[in-house]
Amino acid sequence: MALPEEPVPPAVPSCPLPGKICHVAGQERPGSCCGMAMAGFRTSKYQLPEWHRRNARVFNQACTVGEEAQRGRAEAGHLRRHAAACAQRAQQHSKSTLGQRLQDIHFWRVELQKEVMELDAETNLLAAQKLRLERALDATEVPYGVVTDNLQCRERRQPPDLVIDEVERQLLKEADLIRNIRDLLKRTIIQATNQIRSNRIQKEFCELDWSDKVETYHIDDKCVSYNNDSTNIQSHPSSVKFEENASTPKTWAQFSHDNISSAEQEKLASVQLRSLIQNIIHDAAEDLRLQRATVNQAFHNHCRELDDAKLKLEQHLEQTLKDIGEEEANIVALKQAIRDKETYLKVAQTRLYDRSFRPNVELCKDEPQFRLVSEVEELTVFLEALKRKLMESEQCLKHLEETRMKLEKEIAVKANSISIDREKCLPFRIHYPVDLELASYKQ
Template structure:
């Protein structure tokens, strides 16, 4: 059925591409009826929806306007960015210069208190050294008595390791007991004198340590601030620390910071003056005991020398008998070796005789005869067995004699070892140890 015209509504453009804000337009599409048009079933139901030429121009103008607006906004943004970058660069440079100046001023304050603390540490150390010089004599004297005491006690302990019958309570032991008692009394006297000096030196060192800790903090702070003052925009070891601008709860103020160092220096001065008054109390008792200690040392050495001579003589006599026993042991060992070889030498003839008897037992029939050869082989086996038994018996006797000699040798060697042990203890351990006995000057605290 033919139609004169169809009303078609234009579909809206996609949201991503907005052409223009025009109202939808109704177009009248005529049926193709011209001379060059087609008709018939092929075109039945055909419809179109195209833009108008005005809409095409309008869409292009819209794109031109959008491009111009974007470029203009971008140019304004670039101009503002350059201006803001220049302003912030100048501000950051001024701020950094001012911070560097403040850090430099802080470095001067730290250097002042660091110098004051260092001077006080040096003064306190000098005063303490003077007190230590006198205390050192007391300590040296006390330490010097430790050496004789350790020598005497070590001598007594070493001599306890002597073996019976050399474990005797002789003159040497009695002199050593006298020496230990004398040294113990001297040590008690020196310790009482040393106690007050040690307490004052401890106080001096405590306050010196407090000053050193404060000085160490100042040095570390100075190094940190000096490093911070050297930082600039070209430094390679800088990085972000987002939370570094927060103040800690325990931070101090410049006033409390300066007062802390002032109070530390004041207390150090007070202890320094106290140590001056103490250096006059230590000079009188250091030379009183050295002579007695050296005299007792000489008495002990003389007793040791006499005892060593007695043990050396007994050791030589035991060694004489041991040498003879060793020679006899060597001869007996050779004898035993000869007996064993003789027994071994009999084994081969015995094998020959027994093999002959065994083979002759294989003779057939009437040839299995008790002839003279058979009797001689039998007697040979018996003689060889008797010889071996006699040699073995003699071997047993020789081995028993060797064991007796070995027992005697062990007894002699044990006695010699006991004497050698006693000599080693008295001469190599005790007397050698006593060679390190302190001199009179060292016992008086001068060395």
């Protein structure tokens, strides 16, 4: 610790008793002389009391520094022991938590592996049922081309006319038993295909989760084996921070739980679908209900509805085209107005710019100056309003164009639907068979 600066001895005033002063000085400093010429001055040396006080301060400071050093050493020793104990406890606790974590990982790994095996077995069973469906579908080839042709033609309708309307329902009703079986088998095959795909996707999710668990288990098992004497430990200061996409124990467990739950749901859906397939294969026979007149009437009614809808769409298209023309003219007018106001603004700004060169006291905030500034502000407000209105008009024009394209597309869709129903389906229904033999098609 640095010692404080020694105080400068204060000047001694002139002594009224020079004889006494000389006597004291003579005792402290033999051989010196204190004449009248030295009156009012003191010697450069400290007085004895000052010397004692200074020594006392030095001793006190030395004692203080020593005590502080002793306290620091004691605190350092205590800190070393405390840090060593805490580090050992922390390492042991971390090892214990890693061990518990290994148990958790092992639990989920076993559960996932079990789920993967069960889901794979269920997928194989469903694939076998799907093969039965395909063979049953191959056995239902029928020569009923009228209904089949009608349905296939109407499948060429474009969205949004591709709907299950009254005509579609009546066509399905007039289909024979085998046709119903074929449609049902097709839908069921698609459903089985989708379910097999879902099973395999969920199995892949579980396998990926299981693979991650296996890799994580090996990593944490290796971490458990580390100790202070391990040779492959290194400093990784950056590893202390948490990754932004890191999961929490709750979300970690929930992720595996959700995978297993989804796998259970897919497995249950697969079991139910296999039961449904079994019922479909054994309960496929139904009575044929011919509704030729009803279907024809439904066709005529639907064609009238399509004609009305197409006419209304054409009227809306005509009005939209008119609105587009008016909006385009409005945009041209707005752009011209903006150019005109920009010219006005340039004039006002040029006047302000030229007036800024007025010399000396002539650079006055006079009435023209205020008026020009006000004019610029007004023109700026008008320009912003016109530009906003121009943007709104352009957006409105864009919406009108989109509406026009939608209407044209809808008109084309309606024309296509009318062509299919009136020119393809109805003429071919003249050859519709009156009765069908169903007995030979029953399973």
